[in-house]
Amino acid sequence: MENLHDKRKVYEKSQLIESEIKQNPIEQFRDWFLDAVENPAISEANAMAVSTMEDDGCPRTRMVLLKAYTYEGFIFYTNYDSRKGRAIEKTHKACLHFFWPSLERQIIIKANLERVAENLSDGYFHSRPKGSQLGAVVSPQSQEIPDREFLESKLKDLEKQFENKEVPRPENWGGYIAKPYEIEFWQGRPNRLHDRIIYKLEGGIDWKNSRLAP
Numbered sequence: 001m002e003n004l005h006d007k008r009k010v011y012e013k014s015q016l017i018e019s020e021i022k023q024n025p026i027e028q029f030r031d032w033f034l035d036a037v038e039n040p041a042i043s044e045a046n047a048m049a050v051s052t053m054e055d056d057g058c059p060r061t062r063m064v065l066l067k068a069y070t071y072e073g074f075i076f077y078t079n080y081d082s083r084k085g086r087a088i089e090k091t092h093k094a095c096l097h098f099f100w101p102s103l104e105r106q107i108i109i110k111a112n113l114e115r116v117a118e119n120l121s122d123g124y125f126h127s128r129p130k131g132s133q134l135g136a137v138v139s140p141q142s143q144e145i146p147d148r149e150f151l152e153s154k155l156k157d158l159e160k161q162f163e164n165k166e167v168p169r170p171e172n173w174g175g176y177i178a179k180p181y182e183i184e185f186w187q188g189r190p191n192r193l194h195d196r197i198i199y200k201l202e203g204g205i206d207w208k209n210s211r212l213a214p
Contacts, residue, residue: 011188
């Protein structure tokens, strides 16, 4: 067994106090997200973990890229037939998690999910590089495949088929909007007395915030 007891650091870069936070958590997210975008140590500020519940009762987590956010929620795109897509279609819930170590910050978002309008999925799909469009068509995401050559061969065939043509968006590929009902902001602080501010949506309209013990 490798002992990791001494793997620790001191958190002292910032603070999160009630007199300085936004009343709307989406505005607070925007401020923190812009800090992450502008930080040279963070290469993909929009990388987030998305956790869904599996049939065996165990959550499953994977990294996904946030592609847009509004006051209504957070948008990402995926194959609807993937494991995450099938789980979302069953529960219509997920937990999103952002972690920016260089800022000593994380955000945890519990949300209800629904598909975005087809025109939004079409617009984003056709804004992607053609190789990424073809990749979405080629991959039967989350299904077992015989080998790597299976994908490479299909990709070559599609590259020829759509050499001078627009790639249609697959019907089973598109966006989800995660509409939050709980958002927690975590700021690392000295002596492990971290700041935790949680926002909860009440009555589907008003956000109320409170402080949690670290």
